[in-house]
Amino acid sequence: MTDRIEADYLIETAEDPSKAAQVMAGEQSSGTFVSVPGEDAPGVRVARARVERLEVVGEAERPSLPGATPGRPVLARATLSWPLSNMGPSLPNLQATVAGNLFELRAFSGLKLLDLRLPRAFADRNPGPRWGIKGTRRLTGVAAGPLIGTIIKPSVGLSPEETADLVRTLVEAGIDFIKDDELQADGPHCPFPDRVRAVMRVIRDHADRTGKKVMFAFNLTGEVDEMRARHDLVLAEGGTAVMASMHSVGLTGMLALARHTQLPIHAHRNGWGSVGRHPNHGISYVAWSKLWRLAGADHLHVNGLANKFCEDDESVIASARSLLTPLWEDAPMVTMPVFSSGQTIRQAAGTWAALGTDDLIHAAGGGILAHPQGPKAGVESLREAWAAAKAGEDIANHAAHSPALAGALEAYR
Incomplete structure (x- = not known):
């Protein structure tokens, strides 16, 4: 170089x-x-x-x-x-x-x-990802396998107490990671401080009982001083992650947050389509994400296979591989890919086959919350789908020994 x-x-x-x-x-x-x-x-x-x-x-x-x-x-x-x-x-x-x-x-x-x-x-x-894959695994206690995650749904409209009730259901279901939707900020129906305190009470209580502390990425997107203050509240309440919308806060906002934070930054890419969607114009995600890795993103969204958006599978996998490719031999600055957008048990095998690693967050909203047997079965079905994929076993055969996976196969056709 x-x-x-x-x-x-x-x-x-x-x-x-x-x-x-x-x-x-x-x-x-x-x-x-x-x-x-x-x-x-x-x-x-x-x-x-x-x-x-x-x-x-x-x-x-x-x-x-x-x-x-x-x-x-x-x-x-x-x-x-x-x-x-x-x-x-x-x-x-x-x-x-x-x-x-x-x-x-x-x-x-x-x-x-x-x-x-x-x-x-x-x-x-530049700060780069200070936690990345290893730090995220340490904070969640997930030493191997993908982190099974989800998003608060409905995205907006829930009160802090209703959000906390849903989080209680999810942590009891065995989830590893939960995030705010990027549209959930600090509105009067769900103020950020009230949401953080209500959610963290649930997460702390669950950790005290079970030893498992679920990571929740609170969306603190805002002006720089607002983001710092919101981060400090999450830290004081025992939280283990914050989330920011990269396109909204800009590089200088992300840099300011990264230099201040004592928590991993879950970086949401909403808005990337405005610069990356056209095949002959704009900025590819491979190039764009390198700026955000350097700016301090510990997790970065890459969409997911067979997603609900316009991005094809080849582009999704190229994006994920780029995040896992070191920028320099002595300063890898690798960032954990987040697969999301219409994800269910159906994408586990293809993701594993194409990427060859489970150093990722597999975030399924409806793929967990809409499971006919409930969220606990939704989480279990995703774990079983990944177990089958890594073992090279046909998912239908694996489902013969897993009612949760069998239910998911029927529900997500």
């Missing part, structure tokens, strides 16, 4: 792709639309971005976005690099460099940031 930042892009342009890539490099470093005095100064020459690689990979049927140079566009993969000295190991300024004004350039009818490779200095400057 050098002291240069590298970014891979898919570009869509009706212009000469080599010239278009040079336009990108100029716009995102020392150039502008005309020559200006001082462009040949030694420091400016050093600061220029370079086009390291360029490969034409096909043609687009039509321009993905309006406003670009007319003509049928070609598709190319381009790698640009910048010296670290342009911005230092600053995540907000890195984002402005690799994912800034270049999306608006007329030369491109589509442009997607695919991946990033960063100098080791970013590990020293």
